[in-house]
Amino acid sequence: MPKLSIIVPCYYNQDNIPVTVQDLLANEVNFPPEVEFEYVFVNDGSGDDTLGALRRAQAAHPVNIKIVDLAANVGSYNAIVAGMAHATGDCLSIITADLQDPPELMAQMYCYWQQGIKLVIGNRQDRAETGPTRWFAQAFHWLMKRLALKNIPDGGFDFVFFDRQVNDEVVRLRERNSNVFYLMVWLGFPYVTIPYVRRKRSIGTSRWTLSKKIKLLIDSLLSFSYFPIRAISAVGLVLGVIALLYGFYIIGLRLTSPNEPPGWTTLMVVMLFVSAFQMVALGVIGEYVWRALDAARNRPLYVVKHVYAPDAPGQNPSPEH
Structure with missing residues (x-):
C-alpha cells in the first residue's frame, strides 16, 4: 500500500x-x-x-x-x-x-x-x-x-x-x-x-x-552558477587589455610630444573605475568565501x-x- x-x-x-x-x-x-x-x-x-x-x-x-x-x-x-x-x-x-x-x-x-x-x-x-x-x-x-x-x-x-x-x-x-x-x-x-x-x-x-x-x-x-565569478574574470581581462592599450598610448605621447599630457582627469576616471570594479569583485568573491566557511563549520x-x-x-x- x-x-x-x-x-x-x-x-x-x-x-x-x-x-x-x-x-x-x-x-x-x-x-x-x-x-x-x-x-x-x-x-x-x-x-x-x-x-x-x-x-x-x-x-x-x-x-x-x-x-x-x-x-x-x-x-x-x-x-x-x-x-x-x-x-x-x-x-x-x-x-x-x-x-x-x-x-x-x-x-x-x-x-x-x-x-x-x-x-x-x-x-x-x-x-x-x-x-x-x-x-x-x-x-x-x-x-x-x-x-x-x-x-x-x-x-x-x-x-x-x-x-x-x-x-x-x-x-x-x-x-x-x-x-x-x-x-x-x-x-x-x-x-x-x-x-x-x-x-x-x-x-x-x-x-x-x-x-x-x-x-x-x-x-x-x-x-x-559560476557566472558571477566568471563575469569578474571576463571584465578583468577586458579592463587589463584596455589598460595595456592606454599605457602604450601614454608612452607614445611621451615619446612624440615635448609636453606631458595633463592626464589628471583621465587618471582619476581610470582609478575610480578600476577601484569600483575591484570592490564589486571583492564582494562577489566574499559571497563565495562565506558560503564555503558556512559549509566548513558543518553546523x-x-x-x-x-x-x-x-x-x-x-x-x-x-x-x-
Missing part, C-alpha cells in the same frame, strides 16, 4: 492551519482508496499560535498528522528539509500552508509517479499577484534559467511531487544557503510539469519579505525542539523527543 507524505512548512500561519488541514483532508477523495496519507507540518519557529493550531488539528486527526517543531526560525527551505527528514512516505509532496497552490493537482501528480516519474513539478504559468511581487518573481526565474539551471521550467515552481529516492538524496546533501526545489532538478532525474495558475493568498499576510527574496536570488545564483541546518508524532485513535499525541 503506497504511502504519501505531504510536507507543509509553517511560519506565522495560525489562521491558515484549520482551513489548510480541512482542504488537504478533503483532497484525499481524489486518490485511489489504497493510498495511505501522512501530513508532516513543520513549525519554523513561528512567534504566533501556529504550534497551538497544529496541536489542535492533530488532536482532531491524530492518526496521520505529525508536527516537527523547530527551536528557531531557519527559513522555509531548511524547514522543508526538516520535514523531508521526518517523512516516511514512498512518495512525497511539498505544499505551502497558505494553499496558494491547488492541492487537487496532487492526484494527477500521483498518477505520474505510479508511471515511474520520480519528480513531478507544478509549473506556475501565471500568478494572481500583481505589481512588484509579480515582477520580482518573473525576473528571478528569468535570471535562474539563463544563468544557472537551463533545464528548469519557465515560470518557477515550489509545488512538487517526488519519489523517496529524490527525497533521500536531497536530505543526504544537506546543502546550505541553497534552493531545495532547484536541487531536485539538479539531481538529474527526468521530470514532467503540470501547468497551473497560482492563487492569491486569502488568509493572513506573507512573511516573504523583499530581503528574503533578494537573499534567495543570491543563494540560488551562487549555488547553481546543523535546523534544531528540532519536539516531534509530535501521530498516535492511535483515542490517545493524545505526544512528543517523540
Whole structure:
C-alpha cells in the first residue's frame, strides 16, 4: 500500500492551519482508496499560535498528522528539509500552508509517479499577484534559467511531487544557503510539469519579505552558477587589455610630444573605475568565501525542539523527543 507524505512548512500561519488541514483532508477523495496519507507540518519557529493550531488539528486527526517543531526560525527551505527528514512516505509532496497552490493537482501528480516519474513539478504559468511581487518573481526565474539551471521550467515552481529516492538524496546533501526545489532538478532525474495558475493568498499576510527574496536570488545564483565569478574574470581581462592599450598610448605621447599630457582627469576616471570594479569583485568573491566557511563549520541546518508524532485513535499525541 503506497504511502504519501505531504510536507507543509509553517511560519506565522495560525489562521491558515484549520482551513489548510480541512482542504488537504478533503483532497484525499481524489486518490485511489489504497493510498495511505501522512501530513508532516513543520513549525519554523513561528512567534504566533501556529504550534497551538497544529496541536489542535492533530488532536482532531491524530492518526496521520505529525508536527516537527523547530527551536528557531531557519527559513522555509531548511524547514522543508526538516520535514523531508521526518517523512516516511514512498512518495512525497511539498505544499505551502497558505494553499496558494491547488492541492487537487496532487492526484494527477500521483498518477505520474505510479508511471515511474520520480519528480513531478507544478509549473506556475501565471500568478494572481500583481505589481512588484509579480515582477520580482518573473525576473528571478528569468535570471535562474539563463544563468544557472537551463533545464528548469519557465515560470518557477515550489509545488512538487517526488519519489523517496529524490527525497533521500536531497536530505543526504544537506546543502546550505541553497534552493531545495532547484536541487531536485539538479539531481538529474527526468521530470514532467503540470501547468497551473497560482492563487492569491486569502488568509493572513506573507512573511516573504523583499530581503528574503533578494537573499534567495543570491543563494540560488551562487549555488547553481559560476557566472558571477566568471563575469569578474571576463571584465578583468577586458579592463587589463584596455589598460595595456592606454599605457602604450601614454608612452607614445611621451615619446612624440615635448609636453606631458595633463592626464589628471583621465587618471582619476581610470582609478575610480578600476577601484569600483575591484570592490564589486571583492564582494562577489566574499559571497563565495562565506558560503564555503558556512559549509566548513558543518553546523546543523535546523534544531528540532519536539516531534509530535501521530498516535492511535483515542490517545493524545505526544512528543517523540
